[in-house]
Amino acid sequence: MSNSAPPAQTPRQSVLARIAAAASEAGRAPSEVTLVAVSKQQPWSRIEPILAEGQRIFGENRVQEAAARWSEPRQALPDLELRLIGPLQTNKADEAVGLFDVIESLDRDRLARALADAAQKAGRAPRLYVQVNTGEEPQKAGVLPDAADAFIHDLRRTYDLAPEGLMCIPPQDEPPGPHFALLRKIAGRTGLAQLSMGMSGDFETAVRFGATSVRVGSALFGERAPALPTKDPV
Ligand SMILES: *Cc1c(COP(=O)(O)O)cnc(C)c1O
Numbered sequence: 001m002s003n004s005a006p007p008a009q010t011p012r013q014s015v016l017a018r019i020a021a022a023a024s025e026a027g028r029a030p031s032e033v034t035l036v037a038v039s040k041q042q043p044w045s046r047i048e049p050i051l052a053e054g055q056r057i058f059g060e061n062r063v064q065e066a067a068a069r070w071s072e073p074r075q076a077l078p079d080l081e082l083r084l085i086g087p088l089q090t091n092k093a094d095e096a097v098g099l100f101d102v103i104e105s106l107d108r109d110r111l112a113r114a115l116a117d118a119a120q121k122a123g124r125a126p127r128l129y130v131q132v133n134t135g136e137e138p139q140k141a142g143v144l145p146d147a148a149d150a151f152i153h154d155l156r157r158t159y160d161l162a163p164e165g166l167m168c169i170p171p172q173d174e175p176p177g178p179h180f181a182l183l184r185k186i187a188g189r190t191g192l193a194q195l196s197m198g199m200s201g202d203f204e205t206a207v208r209f210g211a212t213s214v215r216v217g218s219a220l221f222g223e224r225a226p227a228l229p230t231k232d233p234v
Helices: 011-025 044-052 063-070 090-099 109-122 145-157 177-190 203-208
Strands: 034-038 057-060 081-084 102-106 127-131 165-167 194-196 213-216
Touching: 011 034, 011 203, 057 063, 063 081, 063 090, 081 090, 090 109, 102 109, 102 165, 109 145, 127 145, 145 177, 165 177, 177 194, 177 203, 194 213, 203 213
Parallel strands: 034 057, 034 213, 057 081, 081 102, 102 127, 127 165, 165 194
Antiparallel strands: none
């Protein structure tokens, strides 16, 4: 037995290795899965090192918090990609369109209208994901699975929007696999290629079920500080 310690891995290297292993197991190329680093409620001191490692895609769940954190640093980071993964109020659509490259929480007609208008005004259209409430939880955002097909159809026909994928957050107290499978099924029948699913606790499962991006926070940064009181939408 060797006494030499294994080379130290950063949390990002370890998460990337786990993604790659899960992808290989599923017969997928690791490059098919994008790591979105969820930086919400994290101090800059934890974000800086991961930027230095080359991470450029970050997820945030509040418009105001994301603007405060990223408006300045992004000036020096032309390849930064910011993704909104939390609920969006229509009155924040302009600001969200100005800040985010991807909005993953599109789930209702009024928001579709607001985003279409904001994109028109700004001459800048974020890529869009439809959030699906796969667990049909009353407190959770997202379109219900039964309504997803019609909603996606309306996005294309009525609002001239071209969503690229689906996003879900499975119920905390259930095995996530069936929820990931359902999301994949809806994407398949609606012709959407991207699947945003899997978080720190279940991203390997999500990769096995076909995730094209995983949203990982605490496994990269450590536990979050509690959310501050905010006037932002929740
Ligand atoms: C906070 C959050 C995550 C990251 O959660 P972790 O368990 O810390 O990885 C992923 N997705 C969404 C929508 C979130 O709000």
